[in-house]
Amino acid sequence: MKLFEYMGKKLFKKFDIAVPKGEVFFSGEGIEQFTARLGDVVVKSQVLSGGRGKAGGIKFASTPGEAREAAEELLRSEVKGCPVKAVLVEEKLPIDRELYLAVTVDGALKRPVVIASADGGVDIEALPEDKIVKIPVDVHIGVQPHLGRETARQLSLAGDYLKQFTDVLVKLYRLFRSYDCELVEINPLAISNGKFIAVDAKVTVDDEAAFRYPADLPAVDERTEREKRAHELGISYVELCGDIAVMANGAGITMATLDIINHYGGTPRNFMDAGGGAGTEATARALEILLSTRPKVILANIFGGITRCDEVANAFVQVKEKLGISVPLVIRLMGTNEKEGVRILQRQNIESFRTVQEAVAKAVELAAGREGSGI
């Protein structure tokens, strides 16, 4: 779950990382009073996509009236397709320097990794490798001050800057671990009047750790209703633009199924990894999500491991009986309890295939000859 900037900054404050004086507003109400004491301010739309500055999502103001006006304008607008529901109004600081600092996870090393650059304020992906310092962290000892000193040294920070940088990093790592973060990023980490201050905040927490989120962690949900339902079912679901709705179990086989649809000239409507071990109920609910997208064909590619073919077959029967499925179903069924599954489908006259080639070829053929209709 990505957090909005203002939420990330609230966490920064909790961990004693300095942020500009600011407040979040969901309407123009109160902005004039707040900015009366601040002088020049910056009004930042609270959206989750990057590059909002270039997209017009950040405005500057010199008077309280201008600030309110800028905020109201942003709150009526969209940034990269996302409606702006909140703005963060902050003091505008004089900036001496901008650095980059983040903690995330390196899957290859299986460790957290500190990423830093002396060139902040720009897209880190755009920086050449030699401008980026990466130092892995052993979770058994965490970020000790020496790791901060070594990072700072590689960034050519000295004296008091070295001490301040180390302090920010130690705290940022503590936040990273305490809140199950996938990423904590400060870009830019600015030096203003000689002090380090987090001018932006990007915090992504791990969805899998939701069951133990600290009570003060705000909830952000920017997903569509369908995506929410999928998430509640523990399903990975991404909407695409084609006409064959796809369900498979396992990210790899789902991806390969899309590849094969492509190969046969078809177009997938979605990516749906129903996961391993989904029972009848969960599979039925997943199937309902697919039906609601009104595809031309539904293709299920089930290679049963922890998933049992009979339970999947029962789900199809259940949904067919409950909703009536007018869209053609193409089912590839193999693996655990395959025979039982095939028998259940046969009883309902649903055709199943043993190889993915046959199933995909059939689905693409059906989609080519048919308009989308839904339930």
Next chain:
Amino acid sequence: MKLFEYMGKKLFKKFDIAVPKGEVFFSGEGIEQFTARLGDVVVKSQVLSGGRGKAGGIKFASTPGEAREAAEELLRSEVKGCPVKAVLVEEKLPIDRELYLAVTVDGALKRPVVIASADGGVDIEALPEDKIVKIPVDVHIGVQPHLGRETARQLSLAGDYLKQFTDVLVKLYRLFRSYDCELVEINPLAISNGKFIAVDAKVTVDDEAAFRYPADLPAVDERTEREKRAHELGISYVELCGDIAVMANGAGITMATLDIINHYGGTPRNFMDAGGGAGTEATARALEILLSTRPKVILANIFGGITRCDEVANAFVQVKEKLGISVPLVIRLMGTNEKEGVRILQRQNIESFRTVQEAVAKAVELAAGREGSGI
């Protein structure tokens, strides 16, 4: 630093470990109001020595008037030589079972160790080894629930008791680590109406970590003025009953010096390990502490490593000039900057020896022929 029971229980509460309903009182004032709602209560004198029950430091009461009376009586008394300055008044709980649970450090394993017994409420030292479960902890992973389950299994706890026990242990370890504890002990850890509850609390925090004690950690100082002064100087100091005041640098050499005094028929007045690297100032202050105990002889056994002999010699000269030392001084000086040290002492006509045999023999001889007089 040992904490009083009521302080330990405050920490237990902070870490969500159940304790009996109770309150600390420094006089009888308010006890009647507090106990009015409680029924039978127990009044426990707050002293640091063990075995206070047998020593008459715990009383029971059935009415508020009795409770106040018991408290006032205890507050006028001494337990094992310590005046009772506070009492903890607590509800008296029905006890189904008593267990023992502690976390401390095993120096040989270099790890924290969980110590538990199904037979609590008694002196753990008195229990046979086979009644005690000891499980070392790797600080890199801490006490995970499985360690609690395994400990509980070895104590033959099952079902809900196993879960509750694990919960208490996980929290107790968290306290142990968060507060730099040398020891956290619950004896007895009682089961009352099916719930685990800490009936006593023994918490010892590491003096060496004082610089980072959490702000809410209370200070307990039961030492004599002399011991306090010694502690402030970073000196290990224990008062004994003989007439030769001893100063050495290093615990081992100090102990050996006492052994040698014993061997020559003398008696030491104290153990004083002035530590390595003490400079002139610190040594002079240490010497003043020794003088204040009015010994017959002062014996310093200095084998200079990190300690420099010249600095020690200067300290003796300084104190001699400032206070005038009428007690005979016997100094053994060897090691780093030995020659300079000997020269400094010679200038002031203070005799020094090169071997510990000579120095101790001389000190014992002087003590035998002299009454104590002090400054």
Next chain:
Amino acid sequence: MAVIINENTRVLVQGITGRQGSFHTKQMLDYGTRVVAGVTPGRGGQRVHGVPVYDTVAEAVSNHDINASIMFIPAAGVKDAALEAMVAGIKTVVIITEHVPLHDELDIMAYAEKTSTTIIGPNTFGIISPGRSKMGIMPNGIYKPGPVGLVARSGTLSYEIAFNLTGAGLGQSTVIGLGGDRVVGMSFTAVLPMFEEDPDTKAVVLVGEIGGSAEEEAAKFIAGMTKPVVAFIAGSSAPPGKRMGHAGAIIERGRGTFESKIEALTSAGAKVASLPWEVPDLVKGVLSRGN
């Protein structure tokens, strides 16, 4: 021989009394796996399909000679269970569970490094040495013993390929699922040297997918291998920037793309299949050339 597990592997099942644990214990026993004990806290003394159940791993290892554990444990309990196995000295741990929190995975892997434990997973189908032993949830029927070492990031995709191999008469020495999460125990670069050393393995099939740089890392090792490698990479049709499920398929800096992986593997001398069912023919090709 085979790698990691074989007929001498004595297996513990953690979470043996649960629905999945019980079901797959039966499947493993049916396959011939030596499941010698199980653990479920509070269920000590029971038996599951004849296998004795203990309350803790420490108790199980004190009663049986155990050298590997497979766990069917809910995600929230995986870290505790994995650490329990490692503390008890078990050196091969298979974690089937998906949705394990990322930081728990970091903690597990750090302790595995400290204790020199081989972790397979989380979010894996497990490992099978056909005809000898299996620790996992893969269907029993799709494998047969033979010369192909198969290592995959994704479960069901590897079933597909194993099934095709078996259908083409190509059996497997060992099949390993690395697991689909961002942080997993074994990587291609840990498995490939084992296959290179294993006398039973004559060729290796690597099944990867877009995202991360594991395949590029693998290519570096493949370049120096004496045994032939055939690869298939899923995700040729994935739109860039979209995250596809738990595979962590985020396109990163030119690496991690379908094209960069194909390029790295091809340059290293691997034969790359465009579709899953092309794998057997490519394997036959490299095997005949090798002999």
Next chain:
Amino acid sequence: MAVIINENTRVLVQGITGRQGSFHTKQMLDYGTRVVAGVTPGRGGQRVHGVPVYDTVAEAVSNHDINASIMFIPAAGVKDAALEAMVAGIKTVVIITEHVPLHDELDIMAYAEKTSTTIIGPNTFGIISPGRSKMGIMPNGIYKPGPVGLVARSGTLSYEIAFNLTGAGLGQSTVIGLGGDRVVGMSFTAVLPMFEEDPDTKAVVLVGEIGGSAEEEAAKFIAGMTKPVVAFIAGSSAPPGKRMGHAGAIIERGRGTFESKIEALTSAGAKVASLPWEVPDLVKGVLSRGN
């Protein structure tokens, strides 16, 4: 040979610009120790007695071939500095500082175990292989090369004994101070096998004290040693139950007492001195019998 350090040991000094660090760097250089670099954050680029100073250990090891570090660091910074040395790959670390917090010592030792690092101390005088190298704060003049391996829990008491040995014409192969704290890196049982293996060492002197069970543990190993052992234990006069300084001399359960240690060592075949100055004669006795 000697043990742990010798003339080939290339030493880093952490905290080299401080009062103690600078003083003892000079002492070590004078003794012949190969001090190749120092570290003090913020002081990189300076020199101390000709030794180049760096800001971090990582920087120092990237510029020099370093295989041991000694630290003169205030107690509150020891954990960070020791971990820094270990993270940088240094495998022998000597910690002189006293008053290090107990939990910091636990953290240091856990990481030392993980990284297979030898830690000497904290609260030690260090280690010296006379005539070859020293890492520590011991006076330079009291040692000479020879056949006696000396290991002690306490610093100054070991000086006393080394001085007596040297005075009696008995030089030392290596002298090691374990450190006086409750948790320290090396124990008697870690050092004794090294002396047993070292061809330069013909006899071992063990200097212990009351409290803990380290001497009793040592006795178990001594029983199987081929080389003779002479021991001295401080604390014969200590009143039971009183804690004497940092030695952690708390009398525990029949072990840890003066009597239990003497009994264990004597039973294991060690010769036990009653007073420090008896040690040399006992060593002469066991050496002549051995030849």
